[in-house]
Amino acid sequence: MATRQTQILGRSVTAPSVLLLLAWSLAPLAATIYFSFTYYNLLNPASGQFVGIDNYSYFLTDPAFLASLKNTLVLVGSVLVITVVLGTLVAVLMNQPVIGLNIVRLMVIAPFFVMPTVSALVWKNLLMHPVSGLFAWIANSLGLHPIDWFANAPMLAVILIVAWQWLPFATLILLTALQSLDGEQLEAAEMDGAGPFSTFFYITLAHLARPITVVILIETIFLLSVFAEIFVTTGGGPGLATTNIAFLIYSQALIQYDVGGASAGGIVAVILANIVATFLVRLVGKNLEA
Amino acid sequence: MARATSRTRIAVSTAAAWIVGLAIFFPILWMVLASFKTELDAFAIPPKFLFFDWTLENYGVVQKRSDYVLHAYNSIVIAGGATLIALLIAIPAAWAMAFAPTKRTRGTLLWMLSTKMMPPVGVLVPMYLFFRDVGLLDTRAGLIGVLCLGNLPIVIWMLFTYFKEVPKDILEAARMDGATLAKELIFVLAPMSVPGIASTLLLNFILAWNEAFWTLNLSSADAAPLTVFIASYSSPEGLFWAKLSAASTLAIAPILVLGWLSQRQLVRGLTFGAVK
Amino acid sequence: MASITLQGVRKTFGAVEVIPGVDLAIEDKSFVVFVGPSGCGKSTLLRLIAGLEDVTAGQIRIDGVDVVQVPPAKRGLSMVFQSYALYPHMSVRGNIAFALKMAGMNKAEIDRRVTAAAATLNLTPYLDRKPRDLSGGQRQRVAIGRAIVREPKGFLFDEPLSNLDAALRVQMRLEIATLQKSLGTTAIYVTHDQVEAMTMADKIVVLNAGRIEQYGSPLELYERPANLFVAGFIGSPKMNFVTGAPAAALGAATIGVRPEHVAVRPGADGPRGSWSGRVTVAEHLGSDTFLFADTELGTVTVRAAGEIGLKPGDSVRLIPDSARIHRFDQAGRAIRG
Structure with a gap:
């Protein structure tokens, strides 16, 4: 409720943001859609003719696409499971009486602030190096055979790196949610004779259902676009072992210079992300009304 | 019991x-330790935890490489510029959405949020070609523009949730007192929202600092920020762990401090108010 | 100092009609109170006059000039908000001076006016404090100071006392009324508290569902309520209403009598036209006794002066003062004469 004058003023000061975002979200997308229907190779001057859905059928039937789709799903799914499960446990732990909680908290959230290229390289070299890495030394000291992470379990390596980066996010959000759990509710459950495990399942987890959904949706959106970690560690390899859709499109465009094919892939990625985004927007929208 | x-x-x-x-x-700690080791100690098996020859040599080397300073400077200019510009565009918009809402405000806010969800890779090709054709590739201005637009929805959302907490009465009082919009924003709303504006600034600075898709794809040398500089250690120089660690430590230390300062606001900023 | 006239003022929010159409003339220098239950549109009406909302139709004239298109600050009115709406980051001085600064007044004049306003409101020792370091009453005074310093044509008060405790409310009520009289500035005051309305107003506007039920002086409203709504809203405890045979006997659909106009006598016998009943609750306030009695007509409230020694279960005879019975027709309108 405001006067018309205020609303007109409001609209005019909102306009720059709206127009910029409109341009930012529509213009490149429109160009992507356009390119996706043309033959366009940066190395071939005879580019530009309309080819219908050729790019799509090429991209979608490319074995690399199926592999990268599978890799994307494995990466997103595994990181989600790891971060949500561990995040819940760490959050519950941090919600206990802990001496020096502030310091623990700082240590737990730190990985989130590390730039992706740094975390990827530190993990790849200092920790996961098959000879001089810390993990290899630990394995050796335990009498095990050290894993050559990026040769034998490259996807697992990438998953671990990404999960390490996102664990703080899940933990922090779930911890915030836990702290808003009404203490009297827990006491009431205790009075009702609920043991620690039933309390956890019926009260705590129920309370966390919504924040967990938020974590899943937001992480999914970012995880669908994981790029830098793959770029600096495996370069998508060996073979296609760690190529996700984002990396496949990148290599299609800027390594193979096939703009048309990459654009078709880009549209596929946009559609995938939109499916998730629809749920998230609906969830946030519901909250906006409250 | x-x-x-x-x-x-x-x-x-x-x-x-x-x-x-x-x-x-631990990985961060281990990296920081490695940055004080000689290259030989950094590789040593069994690993040396605390008893090694502590040295600042790596930092010296990193400092001496003039391009480190250049990349750090690029990071500051790009992240700072993108954040400040986004803030200037967003403050009036967030004001309007919080205090002069129309029927379309809710839809607009959600739409802005949805632009953030578009995978950057979906528009990589046209952006790259556009940058190439207008000569923005590897320029700070180009990256400032892209990161500013990329974070604008988050900036507007965060400010919106903070402004929502300012009682409407107070702004109406200012209007009764004869304040124009600019004065209302400068003398009343902004000073009352200093903590909110500060954490918005901080979080978005961090996000822009760590952004590693556009920076990797749209810059290579002159305008490359630290994300790209560190990525350059991935192959040949990856063998120099101590130097990699020193450069990494320098790249993340300031942001770690800022991140720790803004941790309480982080949840709110990254969940668009869905979790408080 | 101004007269304020509303003509055919309508306000709708989307499809909801909040004010269906109001005509009202407020005289210069008068203190007018808008009173009514919550949701009756009294605050909306005030905000329309302030210019914080647009009218859907109609005119608002200040000193004869239509101000519907004039922005709030240019209407020459100042407002005291329910929440006080003090600027939390400014000192008391800054709060009071803000409007003058916005108007581009020179510093010396601002200082002079702020000092004067602070002296009037006993705020001089607090001028450099922030609002959070003040008590509720002091904050209230700052809000008033902010309003008077502009020397406006009119004051608008939006339930300004509802956040204060009872004792302070009585004191501030007095201060505001006194201040308004000494400044001679027209004031419109919104409240849901009919005691505030009765004690402060020159004239009261009783609002219900966006309509003016009655506009008159406090005593007019008390003695000659125009309809059932006003009769029931003004006066505490509420007027007793009786329908059926006793009302028909007086040629009315409903009759009403105020609790203070019902005499009470112990025992079961009484004159004609009196009602027999049994006390269910007796509230002893010392100065007054409120009795609630079950009768064949329903529960009747009685307000007797001083202390009377009746207790629950006692049989009583209730004798309404026939000269002070209000009569209402089928539509709830008062029957005069």
């Missing part, structure tokens, strides 16, 4: 929390 054992419980949960915290923090 639970109360009688609380002392033991505190001891157990404290020990468990510290172990977990240290484990999660």
